[in-house]
Structure formats: structure tokens, C-alpha cells
Amino acid sequence: MNGLLEWLLDLERVRLDQGSPALELDHPPPAWVMLAGFVAIVVLVGLVYRYERGGPWLRLGMATLRAAVLLLVLGLLARPSLVLRRERVDPSVVAIVVDASASMAEKDARSGNTDSDRYAAALSLLLDRPPDNAPTASGGMLDLLRRRHRVEVWTFADAARRVAWSADAAAVEALRHAAPEGAQTDAAAALEQVYDRTQGARVAGVILLSDGRQTRTGAADRFVAAARERQAPLFAVPLGSPLRKLDIEVGPVQADEDVFLKDIVSVQTRVLLTAAGAASEVPVRLIDTATGNVLDERPARFRAADAATGKPRGAALEVETSDESDDEAWADVELRFRPSAAGRLALRVEAQALPDEAEKANNAADVIVRVHDEKLRLLYVEGPPRYEYRFLKNALMREPTVASSCLLLDATASFVQEGTDPIRAFPVSPGELSTYDVVMLGDVDVRGDWLSPSQMAMLVDFVGQRGGGLAFLAGERAMPRRLAGTPLERLLPVRLDRAAPPPGGGPITRSFVLSPTIEGRRHPLLRLEVDPTENDATWAAMPGLYWHAPVLGAKPGAEVLAVHPTESAADGPMPLLVVGRFGNGRTLFVGSDDLWRWRREQGEAFHDGFWLNALRYLGGQARWKASRLWRLEVDRRVVDAAHAATFRLTARDPEAAAGLGEVSLRVDNAAGEPVARVRLERRAADRPEFEGALHPSRPGMFTATAEIPGAASSDEPPSRTITVRPFDPERRDTRSDPAFLRRLTEQTGGRCVEPAEFATLCEEIPDRSVHLSDDLTEPLWDTRLALAAMIALLSAEWIVRKFKGLP
Numbered sequence: 001m002n003g004l005l006e007w008l009l010d011l012e013r014v015r016l017d018q019g020s021p022a023l024e025l026d027h028p029p030p031a032w033v034m035l036a037g038f039v040a041i042v043v044l045v046g047l048v049y050r051y052e053r054g055g056p057w058l059r060l061g062m063a064t065l066r067a068a069v070l071l072l073v074l075g076l077l078a079r080p081s082l083v084l085r086r087e088r089v090d091p092s093v094v095a096i097v098v099d100a101s102a103s104m105a106e107k108d109a110r111s112g113n114t115d116s117d118r119y120a121a122a123l124s125l126l127l128d129r130p131p132d133n134a135p136t137a138s139g140g141m142l143d144l145l146r147r148r149h150r151v152e153v154w155t156f157a158d159a160a161r162r163v164a165w166s167a168d169a170a171a172v173e174a175l176r177h178a179a180p181e182g183a184q185t186d187a188a189a190a191l192e193q194v195y196d197r198t199q200g201a202r203v204a205g206v207i208l209l210s211d212g213r214q215t216r217t218g219a220a221d222r223f224v225a226a227a228r229e230r231q232a233p234l235f236a237v238p239l240g241s242p243l244r245k246l247d248i249e250v251g252p253v254q255a256d257e258d259v260f261l262k263d264i265v266s267v268q269t270r271v272l273l274t275a276a277g278a279a280s281e282v283p284v285r286l287i288d289t290a291t292g293n294v295l296d297e298r299p300a301r302f303r304a305a306d307a308a309t310g311k312p313r314g315a316a317l318e319v320e321t322s323d324e325s326d327d328e329a330w331a332d333v334e335l336r337f338r339p340s341a342a343g344r345l346a347l348r349v350e351a352q353a354l355p356d357e358a359e360k361a362n363n364a365a366d367v368i369v370r371v372h373d374e375k376l377r378l379l380y381v382e383g384p385p386r387y388e389y390r391f392l393k394n395a396l397m398r399e400p401t402v403a404s405s406c407l408l409l410d411a412t413a414s415f416v417q418e419g420t421d422p423i424r425a426f427p428v429s430p431g432e433l434s435t436y437d438v439v440m441l442g443d444v445d446v447r448g449d450w451l452s453p454s455q456m457a458m459l460v461d462f463v464g465q466r467g468g469g470l471a472f473l474a475g476e477r478a479m480p481r482r483l484a485g486t487p488l489e490r491l492l493p494v495r496l497d498r499a500a501p502p503p504g505g506g507p508i509t510r511s512f513v514l515s516p517t518i519e520g521r522r523h524p525l526l527r528l529e530v531d532p533t534e535n536d537a538t539w540a541a542m543p544g545l546y547w548h549a550p551v552l553g554a555k556p557g558a559e560v561l562a563v564h565p566t567e568s569a570a571d572g573p574m575p576l577l578v579v580g581r582f583g584n585g586r587t588l589f590v591g592s593d594d595l596w597r598w599r600r601e602q603g604e605a606f607h608d609g610f611w612l613n614a615l616r617y618l619g620g621q622a623r624w625k626a627s628r629l630w631r632l633e634v635d636r637r638v639v640d641a642a643h644a645a646t647f648r649l650t651a652r653d654p655e656a657a658a659g660l661g662e663v664s665l666r667v668d669n670a671a672g673e674p675v676a677r678v679r680l681e682r683r684a685a686d687r688p689e690f691e692g693a694l695h696p697s698r699p700g701m702f703t704a705t706a707e708i709p710g711a712a713s714s715d716e717p718p719s720r721t722i723t724v725r726p727f728d729p730e731r732r733d734t735r736s737d738p739a740f741l742r743r744l745t746e747q748t749g750g751r752c753v754e755p756a757e758f759a760t761l762c763e764e765i766p767d768r769s770v771h772l773s774d775d776l777t778e779p780l781w782d783t784r785l786a787l788a789a790m791i792a793l794l795s796a797e798w799i800v801r802k803f804k805g806l807p
Contacts, residue, residue: 011082011778026079026779034074041070058800065797072790076781084776091150092768093201095194096141098122099187099210099239100155102730104180106211107358108241118239118736119180122209125237125755126153126175141207144762149204149769156190157182158216162197183730186216187744191234192223203232204768205750207761211240212737215729224747233750235761240736244328245358247274248282250351251365252638252723256524260401260616261342261373264527267335269349269365271300274328282351286335289346289366289670295337296530300351302329334522336530342373346670346701361726366670366701368721376619377435378404380419381426382442383477385410389442391596393418395608402615405436409450426451433462437619443475443593445482456487463491464583469618471588474549476503480589481549493558493580494551494589495570503547511544512565514576514592520561525579525588525613528606543601545594554578579617586618629656632665632706632718642727644693647720649680649706657688665704667694678704696724 029037049063104119116124126142145151153163155178163175187210194206206227227234249272259265267286273279281299288295339345350364357363378396382389385408396404397420406419407426417424427433439459446456462468470491472480483489484496516539520526529535553571554560558580563573576591598607635646647665651657660682667676680690694704705719742752753761780786 007784021082021084021776021778023780024081024083026081028078037074038071041067041074045070062797062800065793065800069790069793069797072786072793076786080780082778082780090202090770092148092204092766093152093198094145094149094204094765095152095154095198095206096126096145097154097156097160097190097194097206097208097210098126098178099157099185099208100178100180101157101182101185101213101215102180102728103185103211103213103734104239106240106245106734108243108245117180118211121239121755122237123176125209125758141758141762144759145765148767149765152198154190154194156187156193158184158186158189160190160193160197183728184216185214185730186218187212187214187740188218188220188223191220191744192218192226195223195226195230195232202768202770203230205232205765206234208234208236208741208744209239210236210741211734212236212238212740213240213730213734214737214740220744220747224744227748227750232748234745234748235750235765236741236745236752237755237758237761238736238738238741238752239755240734242736242738244274244733244735246354246356247359247362248272248351248354248357249274249362250284250349251362251725253347253349253365253367254637255347255367255369257368257721258370258372258620259339260620261371262338262340263613263616264336264338264524264530265369266522266524266527267296267337267347267349267367267369268522269333269335271331271333271351272328273300273302273331279354281331282354284333284335284349284351286337287348287350289348295347296335298333298335300331300333302331334532336527336532338530339369339371342371345369345371359731365723367723368670368701368703372620373401375401375403376437376615377421378402378438378440378615378619379423379427379433379436380404380406380440380442381409381444382406382473383409383444383475386443386475386593387596388473388593391599391607392611395604395611396420399608399612402612409444409448426455427458428455430458430461433458434466434468436462436468438469438471438615440471440473441479441488442473443477443479445478446486446488447482453487460487460491463585463587467584469586469588469615470582471590471614471618473593474589474591475593476547479549480551491582491587492555492589493578493587494554494575494591497550497552497570500550503549508546511546512548512567513542513544514539514562515565515573516562517560519559520577523559523561523579525577525610525617526561527613528609538606542606543597545592545597547594548574548576548592551575551589551591555580557581588614588618590614629653630706630708630718632704632720634704634720634722636722638723638725639696640725640727641696641699644695645722646691646693647678647680647704649690649708649718651688654688657682657690660690660709663690663709664707665692665694666707668703668705670701672703675702680706694722699724699726 045063045067049059049066052059052062098119099122100119104122105117107117142151142153153175154160155163163178187208191206191208195203226232250269253267253269255265255267269284271282271284273282279302281301284298284300285294286296287293335349346366346368348364348366353360353363380393380396389408393404393406396402396406397418403421404419405417405421405423407417407423408415411417416422433439439462444450459470463470472483472492474480480492480494480496481500481502483492484498489496516526516536521532521536526539527535528538548564548567550567551569551574553569554575558578560575560578562577563575567574569575574591575589578589578591580587580589595607595610598610629652631650631652633648633650639645649663662679662681665678665680666674667678669675676694678692678694680692683689683691696702701721701723703719703721706717708717738752745751
């Protein structure tokens with residue numbers, strides 16, 4: 001019956017069984033108008049039907065039908081409607097924003113949380129239901145908030161994503177499967193999106209569950225303004241520990257790319273310990289990656305920082321704490337070995353992992369060393385046949401890796417000059433001089449007739465342009481005093497004391513032991529023992545020296561390797577072993593001629609070893625670079641995977657680059673497999689320089705080798721090795737940052753709360769829901785029932801008239 005009536009009334013929204021709908025008029029006239037109209041209709045109809053034919057009952061019935069028609073028209077003009085009274089609630093909305101970046105996958109072992117990560121902790125706060133409950137059961141924050149608010153759950157990394165929420169199990173699982181994998185975190189941008197996309201809703205507050213660690217922080221002005229305007233403050237729940245995770249990181253590793261066979265090779269690295277109190281020392285090993293052999297092992301000794309000064313306790317020079325946090329300590333470790341075979345040697349420096357260390361991939365770093373088995377060519381010029389000359393000359397002739405030419409200036413014309421390749425005069429052309437890698441000047445007067453000004457200029461170019469090595473061996477007669485005012489003084493790594501009197505006087509009876517500096521203890525020139533401790537002991541036990549040449553001090557940029565233990569120069573202890581650079585070459589100053597005394601009670605090993613180290617340091621890399629027509633350089637040896645390494649290839653001879661518009665680099669991994677190719681473009685038409693960038697896609701150790709069109713097959717192509725570190729901003733620093741969250745919340749009028757305060761927070765957020773009228777109205781004046789009633793009334797009167805024979 002209700003269905004028929006609803007059809008007659010054309011009801012689309014109102015249903016008669018939903019409640020008690022009321023009849024209302026959309027345009028109700030005043031009561032007096034309705035009464036006057038009713039009276040007028042009755043009077044008018046009465047007057048009209050008073051004179052109709054027929055009996056009184058017939059006239060009364062017809063008058064009633066006509067009056068009903070007129071009253072129906074009058075009623076329809078008032079626009080009657082059927083109204084169902086209802087109310088709706090505009091709910092209060094709370095947006096829960098959960099950080100789903102990769103840093104939320106951290107387990108904070110140092111805070112005792114090793115079972116679950118930060119994202120799991122956020123879900124526990126939201127859901128917190130026992131595992132044996134039904135899937136639809138919920139608890140925690142979500143359950144508390146849904147009692148008073150409509151809850152929207154969002155996840156974010158660099159952008160916000162709404163998670164459709166309902167009480168069914170599918171929605172719960174969808175939230176659980178939103179894994180923390182975001183590569184970037186920008187809470188400000190995500191919150192701005194949440195506020196924008198909830199426009200029109202009655203937002204009572206936004207709750208942010210995050211560790212606060214940001215990798216891409218945008219401006220917070222817009223979302224702060226929206227929060228204040230809408231009176232919807234931000235509340236934050238910090239998750240995770242503000243302590244750095246326990247970690248050991250090795251790198252970068254530094255070593256000479258080119259060394260001689262059986263050299264003592266130094267491999268240096270820095271070991272970073274996070275959670276400085278976790279260990280006092282960690283073993284570090286140097287491993288040959290091809291064979292797996294351990295070449296050396298040393299402890300990385302850490303020191304705790306002093307609370308007052310922030311500096312390491314103790315006198316260990318190799319340890320320091322990080323400026324960022326007292327929770328870090330650094331240890332510089334030097335590993336040494338002697339290569340036993342020539343060729344390419346891939347090395348790995350590896351620190352032993354700590355028991356609770358989560359990230360172990362960064363406990364090792366690689367480096368490549370090329371071992372050469374080549375002869376150095378030496379030109380040794382000496383004045384008188386002093387003791388140093390005699391012993392040094394013999395040592396050079398015994399050394400199979402050195403080809404020597406010794407020129408004794410004070411010898412007679414009939415004297416047969418010595419060395420493996422004897423000569424009778426100093427080279428007169430750059431071509432002759434360029435056959436040598438190192439020139440050593442003993443106690444010689446460079447102003448004498450054996451060396452012309454053009455030969456001095458040639459020697460300057462030999463060091464500065466070609467990259468050769470030059471050593472100055474002090475002597476009582478002339479060196480280095482007679483260098484003053486000559487072009488060679490520029491090459492000397494020390495400043496001359498022109499006011500010092502010439503050597504002379506009585507015999508010297510008091511000896512001194514050379515004192516290595518901190519730099520000298522680490523320098524390859526002073527490496528006589530593989531073990532650094534034994535090396536220090538060897539230098540301390542060396543026989544004493546007697547004479548030294550006074551100087552004012554080292555030049556800027558020069559390194560003082562050893563000093564006189566008691567004598568002073570103008571700016572500190574008297575330097576006796578000093579190395580410097582001039583242009584492309586290296587220089588050395590030896591301030592005593594008594595080094596031959598080191599043979600006493602020690603044998604030849606240390607005396608000869610020192611001079612061999614000196615020759616290889618001065619001439620080794622210069623020889624390798626000079627033998628190559630092209631030089632390849634890289635702006636950084638260690639690069640993150642997200643950054644580029646820029647290579648520059650330069651031709652020593654501009655004609656070699658003529659006609660080349662570009663060259664390329666072949667990039668090989670640590671196993672020697674090609675993995676990439678880099679195009680180097682010419683920087684300028686008039687310059688023999690080519691440049692290009694390598695954008696590494698993965699971490700590892702890579703060697704870039706130049707492929708130059710037209711280069712002779714006998715020329716060794718230049719190459720450079722770089723180490724690419726993993727770049728993951730989310731993993732680089734995984735400490736929580738509650739201070740950042742506090743700043744955000746304070747700007748919006750909210751606050752930070754601890755997870756234990758959740759219940760208080762849920763009660764604190766006000767209910768902003770409102771009750772609004774939501775009546776359903778259906779018009780009745782144009783319905784099927786109104787039309788049917790009108791037709792029925794008019795038809796009834798017409799039928800009565802026809803039946804009674806009335807006009």
C-alpha cells in the first residue's frame with residue numbers, strides 16, 4: 001500500500017516507512033486569506049447552485065463537488081510538500097600522518113629495541129590489538145580517536161598518500177603493508193598536502209608519527225598558516241632513538257697509486273666509530289683481494305672525548321672525536337706491507353664488525369696499487385770524494401734497481417768516473433738530462449765552471465717542467481751556502497741563512513741523533529721497517545751525527561721530516577731533512593754529510609735503505625708520469641653514488657692532441673670488467689685538455705682508463721682509480737630528531753607527546769563536530785495524486801449532470 005501511495009505522490013527521497021513525514025506548504029497564505037477564500041468559494045458555489053434544477057440533495061452534492069475542485073486549486077496554489085524531518089552530523093576530523101620513509105625501518109638497538117622497527121612501533125600505537133583478536137578489532141590511538149572523530153590515515157615520505165580507512169581487515173592489512181621504503185623525507189611538503197586535501201573538513205588536529213629525520217626539508221610556512229587559520233594544530237609523536245646507531249665505517253683509503261717492487265707501501269685510512277663507548281679498539285686488516293692473504297693487521301685505537309673540552313683524552317695523535325657528536329670517535333690507521341710481485345694489486349682494508357653492529361657493508365673499503373719493477377736513472381754530482389760519496393756511490397752500484405752515473409768534480413783528468421753508466425761531464429742538452437729521473441748535488445759549488453747558466457736553467461726545467469727529482473746534500477765547503485743568488489736557490493726547500501759564517505773551527509766532539517717529526521714518521525722516505533713501532537725504535541737507535549748545515553727554516557709548503565734535537569732555526573727546530581715541490585717535480589734537502597755513520601753497528605741496510613727510499617720518492621712517480629704522453633686527473637678519489645667525478649685528460653705535447661675533438665674513458669670494476677664509458681670533450685680548441693664526468697650508478701672501486709685514438713700500442717694509457725661509496729640519505733644518519741618535530745608543532749599551537757601520553761592526547765583534541773538540518777522535502781502540487789484528484793472531482797460532477805439530464 002505504501003508503495004502505491006509513494007508512486008501516486010511521486011516520492012523519490014522520502015519513504016513513508018522511514019518516519020512520520022509532515023505536510024507543509026511552501027507558500028502558505030495568511031490565515032485570514034485562507035478563511036476568506038474558503039468563505040468566498042462556499043458563498044459563490046451556494047449562489048450558483050441555488051438556482052440549479054433538481055432536488056435539494058442533488059444541488060447540495062453538485063455544489064460540494066464544485067467547491068472541492070476550487071478548494072483543491074486553492075490548496076495547490078499554496079505549494080504543498082511532504083517533509084521528513086532529519087539531522088546530520090558534520091564530523092570532527094583527525095588526520096594521522098605516518099612517516100613511511102626508509103629511516104623508519106631502523107631498529108634502535110642502542111635503546112633496547114631490537115625486535116621491531118620504528119614503522120612497526122607507529123602501527124602498534126595505531127592498532128595495538130592482540131594477535132588472537134578478530135581482524136576487525138582495533139585499539140590504541142585509532143580506536144580512541146574514532147569514538148569522537150572521523151579518522152583519516154596518511155603515509156608519507158617526500159609526498160603524502162591517503163590510506164583508505166575502514167574497520168575491516170582489508171584496511172588494516174593495507175596500512176600494515178605500506179612498507180617504509182621512501183628514499184627522501186620531506187615532512188613539511190607532506191603536511192602541506194594533508195592540509196590542502198582536507199579543505200572543507202572540520203579538522204580538529206593533525207597527528208604526525210615520525211622520527212623527525214629529514215633529508216629534503218621544504219618551507220613550512222604554508223602548512224603552518226593553514227593550521228593556524230583552521231585552528232587545526234599539529235601534534236607530533238617522536239619515534240626512534242636520538243642516539244646514533246652502533247656502526248664502524250672505513251674510508252676513504254689512501255695509498256700511492258704507483259710504487260716500486262719491494263717498497264714499504266703505506267695504506268692509510270680513517271675508521272669512524274659511532275657509539276664511541278662501544279669499543280676501545282677494533283682490529284683492522286689489509287687484505288690482498290686476489291689471494292685473500294692478510295698483508296698487515298693493526299688495531300684502530302679509539303679514545304673517549306673529554307666532557308669539558310670535547311677533545312680526545314690521552315696523547316694519541318691518531319684519534320680525534322667528531323665535531324658533530326661526542327658519540328663518535330675517529331682513528332687514523334696506517335697499514336704497511338712489501339709487495340712481492342709487480343702488477344696491479346687490489347687491496348681491501350677491513351675493520352672487524354662489532355657484535356651488535358647492524359650495518360656491516362661499510363666496514364671495508366678498497367684501493368688499487370700498481371707495482372712497478374723498473375730501474376731509476378740517477379745522476380750524482382759530487383765535489384770532493386768525501387765519506388758520504390764513497391759509501392753512497394758503492395750503495396748505488398750494488399742496488400740492481402738503480403742505474404747510476406756518478407760525476408766527481410774534484411777528480412783528476414785521468415780518473416775513471418764511477419757508476420753503472422759513467423759520464424765525464426754534466427749534460428749539455430735537455431735531451432741528455434731527460435734520460436735521468438733524479439739529480440743529486442753533493443758538496444758542489446754551482447758557481448764553478450762545471451755548470452753554465454744555461455745548464456742551471458736546464459736543471460730548473462728538468463724539475464719544474466719534466467717532473468724530475470733533485471736532491472741537495474749539504475757539505476762543509478759549498479752546499480747549500482753557494483746556492484745563494486743562483487737560479488737553483490728557487491728549487492731549494494729551505495731558506496738560506498746568508499749571515500751564517502762559513503764552516504770552520506776546531507773538531508766537533510758532540511754528536512746528536514736525528515729527530516723525526518710527526519710528518520716524518522709517516523713519510524715514505526723514512527720507512528725503514530714495515531712495523532711503525534719498530535720503525536720509530538730504529539730511528540731512535542741510529543748512531544749519532546756530528547755536523548749539520550744551518551738554515552733559517554723550511555720554505556712555505558715544504559715538509560720537515562727530521563730536525564736537530566737541540567739546535568734552533570729562525571722559526572723552530574733546525575730542519576735537517578726537508579722535502580718540497582717545485583712545479584711538477586720533487587726536491588730534497590739533506591742537512592748533514594754524516595749519514596754514512598748510520599752504517600756503524602747497523603750494517604748497510606738502514607743507510608742504503610734511506611737513500612733508496614729518497615731516490616724512489618724523488619724520481620718514481622715523476623718517472624711514470626714523464627713516460628706517459630698523457631696525464632689523467634680526477635677531481636675526487638672518493639665520490640658518493642649520487643654525485644659525479646670529473647676527469648681531465650691533458651696532453652704533455654700539444655701536437656699529440658691535434659685533430660682530436662674528443663676521447664673516451666673505459667671504466668672497469670674491481671674485477672677488471674668494463675662497466676661504463678665516459679666521453680671527454682675538448683675544453684678549448686687551443687688547449688690540449690679534455691674533460692668529462694662519470695656519474696656512477698652503484699658503489700664499488702672503479703678504474704678509468706683513457707682510450708686515445710692514434711696512441712701507440714707501446715704507450716701505457718693513463719688511468720685513475722676512484723672509490724664510489726653508497727649514497728643513501730635515509731641511512732646516512734638515522735638518529736631521530738625530536739627537536740625538528742617540536743619546532744613544527746610549536747608553530748601551529750600543538751605540541752610533541754611521548755607514545756605513553758597517547759591516551760591524554762586523544763582526549764585533548766576537541767570534538768569539532770556540529771549537528772546540521774538535513775530535512776527531505778517532496779513537492780505534492782504536481783504529483784500524480786493531485787492530478788488524479790482534480791480529474792476525479794471534475795468527472796464526478798460531469799457524470800452527475802449527464803445522469804440527471806442537466807445542462
